[in-house]
Amino acid sequence: MKTLLAISLMACALFGPAVFAASDAPRERVSFDAGWKFIKGDTPYAGGSLDYERIKDWVLPTGDELLNQPPVRAPRRPRDPEREVKFAHVDFDDRSWRSVDLPHDWGIEAPFQQDLSGDTGKLPWFGVAWYRKTFTLPAEDAGRRIALELDGAMSYALVWCNGAFVGGWPYGYTSWRxxxxxxxxxxxxxxxxIRLDNPNWSSRWYPGGGLYRHTWLTKTAPVHVAPWGVFVTTPEVSAESALVDVAVTLANDTDARADVRVGVRLFAADPQGRAVGAPVASSEPRALRAVPGKAVKLAHTFRVAQPRRWSLRERHRYVAETTVxxxxxxxxxIETPFGIRTIAHTPNHGFLLNGERVPLRGVCNHHDLGALGSAINERALERQLEILQAMGGxxxxxSHNPPAPELLELCDRMGFLVMVEAFDCWQAGKTPDDYSxxxxxxxxxxxxxxxxRDRNHPCVIQWSIGNEIREQWEPDGxxxxxxxxxIVREEDRTRAVAAGFNAIVSGYNGFQSVVDLVGYNYKPAEYAKLRATxxxxxxxxxxxxxxxxxxxxYFFPVSEDKAQGRADFQVSSYDLYTPPWATTPDTEWKAQDENPFVLGEFVWTGFDYLGEPTPYNADVTNLLNFSDAAGRAKMQQELDALGKIRVPSRSSYFGIIDLAGFPKDRFYLYQARWRPELPMAHILPHWNWPERVGQVTPVFVYSSGDEAELFLNGKSLGRQKRGPGEYRFRWNDVVYQPGELKVVxxxxxKPWADAVQRTTGAAAKLLAQPDRAALRADGRxxxxxxxxxxxxxxxxVPRSKNKLTFSITGPATIAAVDNGDATSFEPFQARERSAYNGLALVILRTKPGESGPITLRAESTGLAPIEVTLKSE
Known part of the structure; x- marks a missing residue:
């Protein structure tokens, strides 16, 4: 086991928002998102079934170039799926199909269905669907190599081109071509x-369905830089200079050897990762013989003087321009953005970035974007990161899969550290049709x-090989x-190999020796125990x-029992309640403070997400039974019954921020911890309790200050000082009377920050606040x-649930509405929504190529309406 994992490296991916050089280069990478036809359902197949097990011999060759030693594939079966699948025929009439642009998630569009499992959001994301696209290829593309690249397709994708089967990929989260x-x-x-097939029990959360990430058409010369074929590392970094290694892999898709030369130049990058200015370093082109059908490699090494290092505060990047x-x-x-920086995961001093300790103040996030579903949208991701940064994240x-490329590009640009995770299970599954x-x-x-794809991102610091995998309990797991x-180390030795463990407790089960760090899931008591041994x-x-x-x-009385605080299928926001395996933030922080060698944490979760409505969901993992068909059928019946009877929710309760992006009280508890330099204070609960006059109503205060005095209608209720291991101020015996709560x-x-909660009047009007008023007229x-x-x-008005209606004029549409209520089954695609505890969200999307003012109007019976005007340009 290494005592110090010291690392220096780089950033963006060929398949991410890559930047390509000027028009003199023959490489093109163009969006392939527009103009698709879509239908939910399947086509009859004379060969029987297109189930993966029946046709996997046709699919397995896809991606063989990723393997060190591709296996010898058996000849394809005589029955050819391309001849008998009518939806794949060139002359099939798809005019009755729906027109869509990508990214597209078919599951989020449908109404909620109460007979579906709450574990996956009560949405019909499963089943078979098809996409077709007709396009004209310019005549001048003759002689070029042309690839279809998919950033992700959910799932078991099969692809035909002009009626010929060309490949596929089962895992919905991988980028492939x-x-x-x-x-x-x-x-x-x-x-x-393209045919997609989501098995019903293939996920433990809402995965979405469809071509939910971007698609691209990449055109190159027959001899070209291979996909993801530039890898930049910086093995030596100081304030004076940095050593930069650029490893290039070439592909030759001809039948003849090719003698070429490969040169590399390094540039500074702008915030979007584009090369600017004169080269900071360059090499003479080096000769290379490209062998047909094989990858060939070479490397260039540079010395960059006085490098601008990437950090969370200064997100400097460079670009490696590779020319063949x-x-x-x-x-x-091709241009490859990267960053110069060092990282180290140490047993005694925590995580080091450029030699400075940086506590990991992280969150786990599933990939859905709330009311927008799993269809990727860069602005929606950016908004999530902005909210997390405001909290101090x-x-x-x-969690628990490879992300969209756009997330890592944003993390490079905005200053986040990332653990990129591969799998939720290995050979031993958690649901009947999952990745196992x-x-x-x-x-x-x-x-x-x-x-x-992701190893050039400076934001990436760890590769996680799995989450709570069941092999932990096997002697040879x-x-x-x-x-x-x-495999990870063959591809990248500059980052730590990690995993999320829930089985390692004090003792030794072998897993500790094969990863570079132990990541505990919900075991703060084990930090000191493992440290001792x-x-x-x-x-x-x-x-x-x-x-x-x-x-x-907020529910009363306020119990210290973490299994309490539940009513009406909601959970009290006093932040004292957890599932049996979990802890409050206070418990985790106390363990970290007592064990400062711990790198930090990834909280479950930053945002609420669709599915897994714990504590109101079926415990799927305890019902699994793979022993025989009868046992599996019985499990299905039990899950269906629990889904209908015990799961009245469609989204999780774990988030620090709700599904609509509104902060919960816990946001301010984390902000107080993670931004100690920010003067802030937050009071809970709200102060509208007419039914509780004269009753005890505890008051909590979250603040980055170390002392607090609470006042009720001007009368002091006492001044408190937080001691070691205390992370919130509590006045447990406050007797409710309407008026004003104030904390100093x-x-x-010295005075630090104040906050106030007031008893409000009746609901009288609506207010509207856009997060941005000037938008791009790009349709996204x-x-x-x-x-x-x-x-x-x-x-x-904190307990209001008024019905709201929305209308819009101008070059935009209402993409979705939400309110953050996990029990709400109002559709996301609508022009009305009930407020939930005083708030609702309207998501506006611009129309492509149309500019001008956009006016959103919100109305509710008995309330003064509101209009807000934005601009698309």
Missing amino acids: VDLTPHLKPGGSNVIA LEGDRVIDR NAIRT RVFHDWHEKDLRAMIR WRLAAHLAG HPQIVQQGAETASTISSRGE TYKNG DLSFVTITVADRDGLL
């Missing part, structure tokens, strides 16, 4: 058909694809972990807290407009 070249008609019309020449002709050129765990079904065939390709860790092991909280709450809900906080004996930009139910003085 298929070569279309042999089947295309330059100068003519071409058809792509045949004679004097440029045949390929600096790290993300991509294809693990044997696909784990190596999925893992290598993830790392190669560590062997499979060692195999996966070995294995002081060389690096530790972090890979998944912490899992405190549950509903925004603006202090730090180091969003504005998130918060609608507040207020009294006549403009104060939020």
Whole structure:
């Protein structure tokens, strides 16, 4: 086990928002998102079934170039799926199909269904669907290699080009590609058909369905830089200079050897990762013989003087421009953003970035975007990161799968550290049709694809090989972990191999020796125990807290029992309540303070997400039974029954921030911890309790100050000083009377921050606040407009649930509405919504190519309406 994992490296991915050089380069990467046809359902197949097990021999060759030693594939079966699948035929009439642009999630569009499982959001994301796209390929593309690249397709994707089957990929979270070249008609019309199939029990949370990430058409010369074929590392970094290694892999898709030269230049990058200014370093092009059908590699090494290092505060990046020449002709050129910085995971001093300790103040997030579903949208992701930064967050765990490329680009740009996670299970599954079904065939390709795509991002600091995998309990389970860790290290030795463990408790089960650090899930008591027996092991909280709450809900009496605080399928926001396995933030922080060697934490979760409505869900993992068909059928019946009877919720309660993006009280508890320099104070609960006059109503205060005095209607209720291991101020015996609660906080004996809660009047009007008023007219930009139910003085009325209706004029549409209520089954795609505890959200999307003013109007019976005007340009 290493005592110090010192690392220096880089950033962006070929398949991410990559930047390509000027028009003299023959490489093109163009969006392939527009103009698709879609239908939910399948086509009859004379061959029987298109189930993966029946046709996997056709799919398995896809991605073989990722393997060190591709296996010898058996000849394809005589029955050819491309001849008998009518939806894939070039002449199939798809005019009755729905027109869509990508990214697209078919599950989020449908109404909620009460007979579906709450564990996956009560939405019909499963089943088979097809996408078709007809496009014209320019005649001048003859002779080029043309690939279809998919950032993610959910799931078991099968692809046809002009009626010919060209490949597929089971795992819905991996970025992958298929070569279309042999089947295309330059100068003519071409058809792509894609079939997706989501098995009903393939996920433990809402995964979404469809071509939910971006698609691209990449055009290159036959000899070109291979996909994800530039890898930049910085093995030596100081304030004076940095050593930069640029490893380049070339692909030759011809039948003849090619003598080429490869040159590299380094540039400073602008905030978007684009090269600017003169080169800061360059190399003479080096000769290379590209062998047909094989990857060939070479490296260039540079010394950069006085490098601008990437950090959370200063997100400096560089660009490596790689040029391939045949004679004097440029045949390929590609730009790869990267960052210069060092990282180290240490057993004694925590995580070091550029030699400075940086506590990991991270969250775990699933990939859905709330009311927008899983369809990727860069602005929605950016908004999430902005909210997390306001709280003091600096790290993300991509739970429990490879993320969209846009997330990592944003983290590079905004200053977040990222644990990129590969799998939620290995060979031993958690649901009947999860990744365990294809693990044997696909784990190596999925893992290598993830790392190669993302290993140039400076934000990435750890590769997680799994989350709470069941092999932890098997005597030889560590062997499979060692195999996966070995694949990671073959691809990238500059970052830590991690995992989320819930089985390692004090003792030794082998897993500690094959990873570079132990990430505990909900085991703060184990930090000190493992330290006592294995002081060389690096530790972090890979998944912490899992405190549950509903925004603006408070139940009485306030119990210290963490299983209490529940009513009406909501959870009290006093932040004292958790599932049995979990802890409050206070418990986790006390353990970290007592064990300062711990790197930090990734809280479960930053945002509420669709599915897993603990504590109101079925315990799927305890019902699994793979012994026989009868046992599996019985499990299905039990899950269905629990889904209908015991799961009245469609989203989680774990989030520090609710599904609509509104902070819960817990947001301010974390802000007080993670931003100690920020003067802030927050009071809970709200102070509208007419039924509680004369009754004890405890008051909590979250503040970055160390002392606080509480006043009720001007009368002091006492001044408190927080002691060691205390993270909130509590006045447990406050007797409710309407009026004003005020807290005055202090730090180091000096006034710090104040906060007030007032009893409000009746709801009288609506307020509207857009997060952004100036939008891009690109058809993707969003504005998130918060609608507040207020009294006549403009104060939020905290228990209001008024029905709201919305109308819009101008070049935008209402993309979705929400309110953050986990029990609400009002549709997301609508022009009305009930407020939940005084708030609702309207998400506006611009129309492509249309500019001008946009006016949103919100109305509710008996309340003064509100209009807000934005601009698309």
